[in-house]
Amino acid sequence: xxxxxxLICKLSDLLxxxxxxxxxxxxxxxxxxxxxxxxxxxxxITPDGKNIISWINYFENNSWKNCLEPVYVVKxxxxxxxxxxxxxxxxxxxxxxxxxxxxxGETLSLFLNFDIMKKEEQRVLxxxxxxxxNIPVPSLPIGYYNITVFFEKSIHKSTLxxxxxxxxxxxxxxxxxxxxxxxxxxxxxxxxxxxxxxxxAEYINSLGGFISINPxxxxxxxxLYGISPYSAISRQFNTPLYLSKSPVKEKNEEFFDYxxxxxxxxxxxxxEFAKFYKAYINKEDEAKRFLDYKNKxxxxxxxxxxxxxxxxxxxxxxxxxxxxxxxxxxKPDKNNLSxxxxxxxxxxxxxxxxxxxxxxxxxxxxxxxxxxxxxxxSIRSSFDVWVNQELYAIKAEYGAPPDDFNPxxxxxxxxxxxxxxxxxxxxxxxxxxxxxxxxxKLLRIDHALGLFRAFxxxxxxxxxxxxxxxxxxxxxxxxxxxxxxxxxxxxxxEDLGTAEEWxxxxxxxxxxCSWKVFYFEKGPYGYKPSSFYxxxxxxxxxxxxxxxxxGFWEGKDIQLRKQFSIFDEQQFENAFAxxxxxxxxxxxxxxxxxxxxxxxxxxKLLVAIIKFLAKTQSKYLLLYPEDMLLMEExxxxxxxxxxxxxxxxxxxxxxxxxxKLPIFKEITTxxxxxxxxxxxx
Numbered sequence: 001x002x003x004x005x006x007l008i009c010k011l012s013d014l015l016x017x018x019x020x021x022x023x024x025x026x027x028x029x030x031x032x033x034x035x036x037x038x039x040x041x042x043x044x045i046t047p048d049g050k051n052i053i054s055w056i057n058y059f060e061n062n063s064w065k066n067c068l069e070p071v072y073v074v075k076x077x078x079x080x081x082x083x084x085x086x087x088x089x090x091x092x093x094x095x096x097x098x099x100x101x102x103x104x105g106e107t108l109s110l111f112l113n114f115d116i117m118k119k120e121e122q123r124v125l126x127x128x129x130x131x132x133x134n135i136p137v138p139s140l141p142i143g144y145y146n147i148t149v150f151f152e153k154s155i156h157k158s159t160l161x162x163x164x165x166x167x168x169x170x171x172x173x174x175x176x177x178x179x180x181x182x183x184x185x186x187x188x189x190x191x192x193x194x195x196x197x198x199x200x201a202e203y204i205n206s207l208g209g210f211i212s213i214n215p216x217x218x219x220x221x222x223x224l225y226g227i228s229p230y231s232a233i234s235r236q237f238n239t240p241l242y243l244s245k246s247p248v249k250e251k252n253e254e255f256f257d258y259x260x261x262x263x264x265x266x267x268x269x270x271x272e273f274a275k276f277y278k279a280y281i282n283k284e285d286e287a288k289r290f291l292d293y294k295n296k297x298x299x300x301x302x303x304x305x306x307x308x309x310x311x312x313x314x315x316x317x318x319x320x321x322x323x324x325x326x327x328x329x330x331k332p333d334k335n336n337l338s339x340x341x342x343x344x345x346x347x348x349x350x351x352x353x354x355x356x357x358x359x360x361x362x363x364x365x366x367x368x369x370x371x372x373x374x375x376x377x378s379i380r381s382s383f384d385v386w387v388n389q390e391l392y393a394i395k396a397e398y399g400a401p402p403d404d405f406n407p408x409x410x411x412x413x414x415x416x417x418x419x420x421x422x423x424x425x426x427x428x429x430x431x432x433x434x435x436x437x438x439x440x441k442l443l444r445i446d447h448a449l450g451l452f453r454a455f456x457x458x459x460x461x462x463x464x465x466x467x468x469x470x471x472x473x474x475x476x477x478x479x480x481x482x483x484x485x486x487x488x489x490x491x492x493x494e495d496l497g498t499a500e501e502w503x504x505x506x507x508x509x510x511x512x513c514s515w516k517v518f519y520f521e522k523g524p525y526g527y528k529p530s531s532f533y534x535x536x537x538x539x540x541x542x543x544x545x546x547x548x549x550x551g552f553w554e555g556k557d558i559q560l561r562k563q564f565s566i567f568d569e570q571q572f573e574n575a576f577a578x579x580x581x582x583x584x585x586x587x588x589x590x591x592x593x594x595x596x597x598x599x600x601x602x603x604k605l606l607v608a609i610i611k612f613l614a615k616t617q618s619k620y621l622l623l624y625p626e627d628m629l630l631m632e633e634x635x636x637x638x639x640x641x642x643x644x645x646x647x648x649x650x651x652x653x654x655x656x657x658x659x660k661l662p663i664f665k666e667i668t669t670x671x672x673x674x675x676x677x678x679x680x681x
Contacts, residue, residue: 005033011045011055011056015420016419018031023498024404039393042396065083067084068157069158075163080135093112093147098159099299110135119132142486170488170490174676179540181635182197183241191248197211215230216239216242218238219233221261222263245272246265248261273353280349289356301435369440372440373444374443376414376446388425396415398450398454398457399411399455400412403497411457427475431479434479438487442492443490448493451476453473454471455467491511492512492538508537513619515540517539517543517546518540519546530593531616537618541609541613546634549602549605553602557634559572560644629653631652
């Protein structure tokens, strides 16, 4: 038994399971043997002695026996390692453009004399001696390549990804933005859609700002658990909910009724499509743009669009959970794909048509500076999990350990990506995800710290029994920088939460901007002065998961935590006392910065904090209309579903009305005086 425990712990280390972590109080939490077994099982490995030994051998020796790593992510003019058995010499190595991802260029052939090359390392395995060689990579443009090693009777293949040093930086000067939730927008007596966004983006651009919006990922508007823009059915493909092609008359001035808006919109879109399909099958000019859209997609993405459309059709036909479908459809299969695509062409093409309509509207809107949002995970019944089942730990979920905000911890409902499986796929699903979301000037990456390590909770357990798992962060960050440069998209990493400082430094080193929330920027003695905010950062008063300034000042979030039994009486009293102290420290900070003479009403306090953030050196300042309107209720209350109207509350005024308010005009004056408003971008 002791030997098995040692093997389990060794495999756990090889899988990247951290043996311990420090909680929000600074206490060391050791991961139990039982949790390790549950996580190993969730990854798909049966934890018996013989099998464990086999997997340990796989992780330690697989690359040596396969000649190549499954993928290489390197900077320009760097080298790679290959592994050769004694007396085994390749004839040559070819590096060719990865055409499935749209890479172009010539094929290079390398002829190397391994007899005189230095052996970096050697290893004795069960079938002989192996040597590790350092192979210099020729100077290549950044991008994706196939690498093939040719032997007399065999070949070995891998993927080479050449990445830049930094992300693209779209703005040369400090700037500002306004965050909008599309469902919250009002005007023209219709529900929020892309037409509202376009009008507001045009106006904010004229003031030298950008618009940040909620994720556009496909979710489930018919299910209260699925309306969150972060509960994705697909993060690669988008929701038609906000299409302006089929507007929906406003039904409720206070809340967005997802199910009824969706029903009305999708019915109208089906009627539109019925007319369009006739033009499509007859190859009329009306359908030419649609065909061009599909043809311009790189082959890997074009195939995914077909799979996605078939998935949506099957979901409608057999139910929302693919795990309950007929067995032959539970896994994506090319033969089934072709059969369904042909037999039910009209039904399937409808879903391709919707993605084209969304793409058309985004293309029109992105003439103005827009920041899209990439959510952290996809739900268990999603397309993303169905199409890549082997990559996900279905019997676990992402979450967060207990902390000040949620003493019981959080479970997010997303099955985690298995790090070594993702690497074996040469990060292709991650690459396609970035390509799908880097369509505008900026991209916010939700929970960017999850690129370094993510908190896994085994099925049937609580966050107290979770553990952190390590990801191949250097590779993932390298791919982000590459896609950022390819698409000319700046990147903001939402790096809030408990993390070691080096992680945030690694993001900033690559020009992935940090996120600095005013509420959190405090030390042991008080709030940090404006001079402490870094240049490569976005600063804001709040986020969608946090209270508005008015809600914060009145302790509304603390009251709700008690009301929803997230806090007990003692935790409530402690949090309320700390909030009172924080309010005093904020007043002190604003006085020291010369922005406030004495304690002021909430509207004056808001102006002072915006002035404070505007004068920091941080590249981006993001404002929220909920603060400008002194709303008390926050957009989302983590840890709740039915208890609180998450993702539903609308703004009380149309944007036309908002921009006429004295507070809006005062804020735009502040931004201009702070040197953040640059109409030319």
